[in-house]
Amino acid sequence: MAHDDSVLIASGLQVLKRYASQGETLTYADLNRELGEPFKLGANFPGQIGKLCDDITAAHSSAxxxxxxxxxxxCDSETGLPGDGFFKLAASLGRLAPTGDVDAKRAFVKAQERRVFMVFRPAKTSTSGFAPNR
Structure with a gap:
């Protein structure tokens, strides 16, 4: 089945924004499910969903x-980290030097997650108990 990449990218971005606003992550399989399973699980799945994720990042940054x-x-359900393609993209964008160091990758992921959550989490209302001045 052919997919309209622009529609998938836009839909995927909306899914990621929703998760970001909730301060949550999801797996590649979760993202595929949220999008109506445009990719069939199998040997090509990691490359297909990974490319979509790269395209979503590029579209968001561009816009x-x-x-x-x-x-x-x-992220990958087993490692809890994004796939290798994510780190290759980060390296190509000059955001992370190519590395096989899992601790460096985890630190980079945590820093990126914090930044994404800060942008998309709704502002909390004041709980000071003081009424606004009138």
């Missing part, structure tokens, strides 16, 4: 001018 890697929210 907003923000240097956020919003696809950081999508």
């Amino acid at each position: 907003t001018g923000l240097e956020l890697m919003i696809s950081v929210l999508v």
Whole structure:
């Protein structure tokens, strides 16, 4: 089945924004499910969903001018980290030197997650108990 990339990218971005606003991450399989399963699980699945995530990050950065890697929210269910393609993209964008160091990757992911959550989490209302001045 052919997919309209622009529709998938836009839909994927909306899914990631929703998760970001809730301060949550999701797996590649979760993202696929949220999008109506446009990709079939199998040997090609990691490459297909990974490319979509890269495209979502590129579209978001292009549209907003923000240097956020919003696809950081999508991770492998076993490792808890984004796939290798995410780190290759980060390296190509000059945001993370190529590395095999898992601790460095985890630190980068946590920093990116914090940035994404800060942008998309709704502002909390004041709980000071003081009424506004009138």
